Amino acid sequence: MSETQIIETHCFGIVVTLKDNGGTITSDLHELGDEPGMDTDPSDVLYDACIDGLEAMVLAQAVAGVDITDPKYLEGIETAVQAIALKF
Numbered sequence: 001m002s003e004t005q006i007i008e009t010h011c012f013g014i015v016v017t018l019k020d021n022g023g024t025i026t027s028d029l030h031e032l033g034d035e036p037g038m039d040t041d042p043s044d045v046l047y048d049a050c051i052d053g054l055e056a057m058v059l060a061q062a063v064a065g066v067d068i069t070d071p072k073y074l075e076g077i078e079t080a081v082q083a084i085a086l087k088f
Helices: 042-063 071-087
Strands: 005-008 017-018 022-026
Touching: 017 042, 022 042, 042 071
Parallel strands: none
Antiparallel strands: 005 017, 017 022
8 A cells, every 4th residue: 555645736726635556636626516406507517627627637647747836837737727717
């Protein structure tokens, strides 16, 4: 069993937890809540889908050993989030 590594980026609340050649990611980026029966705006659904893709990429890169806390990397994340937000 390997040791758990928690990486806090201080960028949009992104936190990656790595363990056993995999991991999880959380962030403050999603628009939709978890309340049952909540009305969902189609643009919020699409925005969240794009954010899911971005989070998947960040997680995959962290698992591969990329330093996701590097300031230039975080600048790229900020730019990607801005581009996604402009679409929706």
